[in-house]
Amino acid sequence: MGFPSIRPRRLRRTTGLQRMVRETTLRADQLIAPLFIRHGEGVSRKIASMPGHSQLSVDMAVREAEAIAELGIPAVLLFGIPAKKDLLGSENFDPQGIVPQAAYAIKKAVPELVVISDMCCCEYTDHGHCGIINMPGAPGYNERLAEGYLLNDPTLELLGKASVVHAQAGADIIAPSGMMDGMISTIRSALDKAGMEHTVIMSYAAKYASAFYGPFRDAAESPPGFGDRSNYQMDPGNAREALREVALDVEEGADMLMVKPALAYLDIIRQLRDRFDLPLAAYQVSGEYSMVKAAAERGWLDEQRTAMESLTSIARAGADMIITYWAKDAVKWMRG
Numbered sequence: 129m130g131f132p133s134i135r136p137r138r139l140r141r142t143t144g145l146q147r148m149v150r151e152t153t154l155r156a157d158q159l160i161a162p163l164f165i166r167h168g169e170g171v172s173r174k175i176a177s178m179p180g181h182s183q184l185s186v187d188m189a190v191r192e193a194e195a196i197a198e199l200g201i202p203a204v205l206l207f208g209i210p211a212k213k214d215l216l217g218s219e220n221f222d223p224q225g226i227v228p229q230a231a232y233a234i235k236k237a238v239p240e241l242v243v244i245s246d247m248c249c250c251e252y253t254d255h256g257h258c259g260i261i262n263m264p265g266a267p268g269y270n271e272r273l274a275e276g277y278l279l280n281d282p283t284l285e286l287l288g289k290a291s292v293v294h295a296q297a298g299a300d301i302i303a304p305s306g307m308m309d310g311m312i313s314t315i316r317s318a319l320d321k322a323g324m325e326h327t328v329i330m331s332y333a334a335k336y337a338s339a340f341y342g343p344f345r346d347a348a349e350s351p352p353g354f355g356d357r358s359n360y361q362m363d364p365g366n367a368r369e370a371l372r373e374v375a376l377d378v379e380e381g382a383d384m385l386m387v388k389p390a391l392a393y394l395d396i397i398r399q400l401r402d403r404f405d406l407p408l409a410a411y412q413v414s415g416e417y418s419m420v421k422a423a424a425e426r427g428w429l430d431e432q433r434t435a436m437e438s439l440t441s442i443a444r445a446g447a448d449m450i451i452t453y454w455a456k457d458a459v460k461w462m463r464g
Contacts, residue, residue, distance in 0.1 A: 152444040154436070154462060156200035160244065160409070161455035164347050165189050165230040166209040177343035178414055179421050181453060183209060186230050193234045193241055199459045203242035205303065205451055206230055207348050210252050216260065216267075217252030221290035228297035235298035244330065245299040247291055247315070248306045249283065256352040258306035258360060259283025278360055280308050287311055288318030295319055295327040303386070305332040307360045307373075312380035330384035330409060331377040334370040334396055337361035340389045340415030347414065370396050371403060378404060387447075389413040391438055394445040401446025410447035412438065417453040432461050 139149050164183045166173070171185035184192060193204055208227040210219035219225040231243050250258045260266050260282045262273045268282030283306065291302045302319070304311045312331055319327050337358040345351040362369060374385055385404060387397050388411035397410050416438065424431035435454045442450050452458065 152440055154439055154443055154458065156459045156462065157202050158443065158447075158449055159201050159455040159458060160203045160205050160449055160451040161196050161201055162205045162207065162451060162453060163189050163192060163230075164207050164209065165226050167211045167226055175343070175347045177346045178418055178453065179425075180457075181347065183347065186226070186233050189230050190233050190237045193238050196456060197238045197241045199456055201455050201459060203244055203301075203449075204234065205244040205246055206234075206299075207246050208251055209349050213252055213254040215254060216286060217249035220249055220252040221286060221293050223293050223297065225293070227299075228293055231294060231298040235300075242300045243298055244301040244303050245291075245294040247287055247294065247302050247304040249286060249290075250306070250350045250352070250357075251348045255354065256350050258357065259286065259308065276354060280310070280360075283308050284310055284314040288314045291315045291327075292318050292322045292324060295324040296322070299327070301328040301330050301384070303330040303332060305335060305388075307332065307335050307362065309376075310380070312377045312382045316381040328383045329381065330386055331382040332388055332411075333374040333377045333382065333385045334393070334400070335361050335386075335388045336364050336393060338364065338389050338392070338413070338415070340392065340413045343414035343418045364392070367396060367399065371399065374400055374404060378406060382406065384409060384449075386411060386451075389416060390442045390447070390450070391416050394441060397442065397445040397447050407448045408446060409449040409451060410442050410445075412442060412450055412452040412454070414453065432457075436461060 139145050166183045168185040169187055172188050173183040175181045196204060206227050210226060227245055234243055248258050250256055255261055257278050260279045262270055262277040262279050263275050268279045287304060302315060304315055312329060315329055384407045386409040387393050390410040390412045401408055420434050423429040439450060
């Protein structure tokens with residue numbers, strides 16, 4: 129049978145019919161809202177390259193977390209801006225560091241909200257890279273490697289130490305994002321030894337060296353002081369490598385997986401969804417957000433329609449959770 133008996137447009141004739149047969153529907157409980165936390169009190173410093181978002185002091189972050197929870201969004205992802213940066217990113221593993229302070233305060237005020245700690249060193253180091261760089265006097269210095277190369281194994285020790293500190297402060301999920309080899313097994317071991325065996329690990333398992341991170345580096349004040357991050361983040365041309373990276377993280381004990389960025393890597397999300405059964409997140413990153421914002425400000429795009437179409441595509445590709453700067457707006461749009 130064919131036309132005129134078969135008419136697919138019948139199911140698109142009214143909005144009611146369209147709603148009945150819609151294959152992918154966004155929900156508030158799929159979304160995760162990122163927050164940028166800095167020291168101070170009563171601070172809400174606008175991020176110029178990310179309209180609608182600000183760096184917040186802990187007290188202001190608590191208020192924002194309360195508003196997020198009221199909308200039915202289940203989780204926040206915390207990024208810290210330290211008071212002082214140094215070679216090792218010491219504030220990352222300081223119990224009085226900005227993220228431990230924020231995790232504790234948010235869990236106390238909104239205990240039902242899931243707190244995720246982004247576990248990386250780049251916001252905390254004075255060189256802006258995601259760990260210990262190879263230089264004379266640095267832990268693990270190797271004269272056979274180029275100076276400035278990021279040292280993998282010495283960095284793992286810092287990640288394990290910081291993960292315990294953040295979990296003890298109240299973080300429900302540790303999300304390592306530096307793409308270090310062995311980071312999942314190291315963090316899992318450190319958490320278990322500290323009696324934090326119930327803390328979840330959400331691995332940035334396939335994180336690409338992307339051009340879409342630019343506004344985030346303004347927000348987190350973490351641009352690399354030299355070079356780029358392509359010797360530890362993934363080459364945008366590689367897909368099979370992502371499968372290998374993710375398989376290793378699954379073997380090491382990751383509880384959740386993540387692809388970052390989202391929109392340019394929908395094929396990777398789909399392949400991971402087909403291959404692995406763990407919960408899968410995708411990070412709709414700052415560049416994806418800001419380019420739509422900029423186009424909408426000029427009247428070139430409808431922000432709401434474009435944002436919701438983008439989010440739907442990520443869910444359709446197979447993501448169970450979406451980290452997005454539109455989290456609050458998206459819920460309000462869903463509610464009409």
